[in-house]
Amino acid sequence: MATSKTEASPLVAERLPRIPIRYGWLPQRSHAVTATVTLCLLTLVGKCVGDAAFLSTMPAVRDATGRSEVVTVLPSLGTAVYALGKVLGVLFSSSVRGRSLLVIFGTTSAVCLLAFTHGSYAAMLPAWLVFRLFSSQGWPCFSMLVANWVDVSLIGQVSALLNIAWEVGTGGAEFLFGLMLDDSGEERWRWPFYVASAYCATMVLVDVFVLHESAAEAGYRPPLLDTLALGSGPAHPLQDASLREALRYFCASTRFWLILATNACFSAAIYSAYFMNVYAVDALDATDREVRAARRPPPTEAAAH
């Protein structure tokens, strides 16, 4: 494994005259802004719709199963299926066809789920598990879009923007879920399904027109990058690497192991912190009520009457 510095890929210049005309509709001047805004919108809507769908299943699954043991097991089962989706993602997401599958699976899952849930609630559990399997590819999908669209010099700003969109999407999901619960009628319930459909149609277009590469293009650099002259620096060391070479490259890096440990520990802390709502209700809210009751002056004889 050599570590020599490489020059800018000559393939980039060679491919420029052969840019397919189908990418010509994208604005040339404000490409960075366009890419960033598009990514943020996709992130926001995707997270919002996906989380709302996820939240909407939980009460229904509880109603369908009706057993507390199953409800207790469900989060673990869902997490296991989610992890399985990640493992499958590792296996097939490095190829061009795998990336297409990644985009389609990661974004159409919300629609699939909402379509399922429109039917019988008894069928909720398998639909929910399928959703968990596919939705595991949401973040890898967005990371891939960032890696393909965004210039290296802007990666910090775009990451911050995307994280904000992610958080706003999470809040929006709660709002959407609230709308679903407010009215159990068909009319109001179904409109998130239409939003999700439009979102998935957009992502399929992204997949077809931006990420897909023909068999003639041997490299994995998307045509959009060359068309917009984004990231015209040297080729990435893993650009032509196979899955095995990439994994070996990751494992040889100290920073990979450190960020892996960081992510694992912080994720565990965040998952533990989810149970803080139990703490707030059981321990703090009850205590606050007792304190307020103790501070309240005892009712007088007249007030009691």
Add this chain to the structure above:
Amino acid sequence: MTALAGLILVYDRMSDFARFVTTVSNAVVCVHAAFVGLVLHSHGAMSLSAFYAVIFVLGASGALALTMPLGIFTVTFGGPRHTPTLANVLDVAGIGLSALAAYSAGVFCDRGDFEMLWQQICGFTLLGVIALSAFAWNDLRAASVAAHGPVLVTPASQGQYTSIK
């Protein structure tokens, strides 16, 4: 979210050392917030308002400390082709440990043993902060050596990629 918004304009213009200090200081604030929560709970001084304040600081500093380095590392280290592979590998480890953490947290909540729940959060946060600080230091060194191309250092990293072939 506010903290992330503050970084939008400045992050890519910060020096290597400033990024290192930002990452580590946020991580230190995060672990301090967790331990403040534990101490307040242990002494019976935790109220709802104090709880909200602790959770707010914990969330703001934790999000800033984790999301930026993780997101940037995934994209720059994985590259256009292997970013989803790397994201999936990192998430498998995160979800594996999170499943165990969620199970034990659920057990603690069932028992009403919230002291242990706080200790668990503090323990994981402390380990995460140590790992993150080591990562940031390693990345700062990589920025000076430029052997593999730094990750947190974005503008300077251009032209420093190496080939594995």
